[in-house]
Amino acid sequence: MSVVRVPLIAGNWKLNKTSTEAYKLVAEMLPGLRSIKGIEKLLCPPFTALMAVSRLIKDTDIHLGAQNMYWEEKGAYTGEISPVMLAEYCQYVIIGHSERRVYFGETDQQINQKVRAAIANQLKPILCVGETLEENEAGRAAGVVSRQIREALQGVDIMDADRIVIAYEPVWAIGTGHTATPSAAHTLIQNVIRPTLGSLFDQRIAQNVRVLYGGSVDAGNAGKFFQQSEIDGALVGGASLNAHAFIAIVEAAQA
Ligand code: PEP
16 A cells, blocks of 8 residues: 655654743744745644744744643643643644653543544644653563553544554653664554554554654754654654754755
């Protein structure tokens, strides 16, 4: 089956940048990003910078995403942000990032509620999955990743499934400077992620869903990941805070 999956490069800014700083960073990135075609470009600043960034990218082909959300649409949930609120600004939302799982105790069941709420509100979820170092060394990566996908996507309608993006992010590679090898990431996507999607949905969905790699991607190593046919782009943390590095990563996807 031959499919065309448009590469997606997403910048996850994490807990960085005030809205003033965000404005400056995006202004610096804009000329370079705008000139790159054929790649979907996505910025995920903190909640407080969404409005400022959305104004700047309004007439461009750059998309906006949030880094998290709650599953309820409104109500007495002090401090939370709902999918309805995000849908005013964003096309995407990152869900189940390992930092949320580890530092904030997010469970697969909560992640499932978030994925379904995002879809119900026309947001595209970027579902993050990945094994810890311990799980990797114990040979459990495939089982962990498959379980995370199954639990997160329970109850998702097949009609909505190709709105989902999966980010394969080995936990031990995030922010450490150590990446998975491009061929190991390719193999895990081919042998675990797409077959899991195939069994949950069907072969068409398994082939259409975009799967990103994340974990210490930078301007120097990005090209090697994008040469792998199963890797449809990257979720970039640290390097997305530097305009030149982020543009270079998007250029590598184009090449
Ligand atoms: C991430 O935040 O999803 C990530 C992959 O971070 P980094 O690129 O810094 O490893």
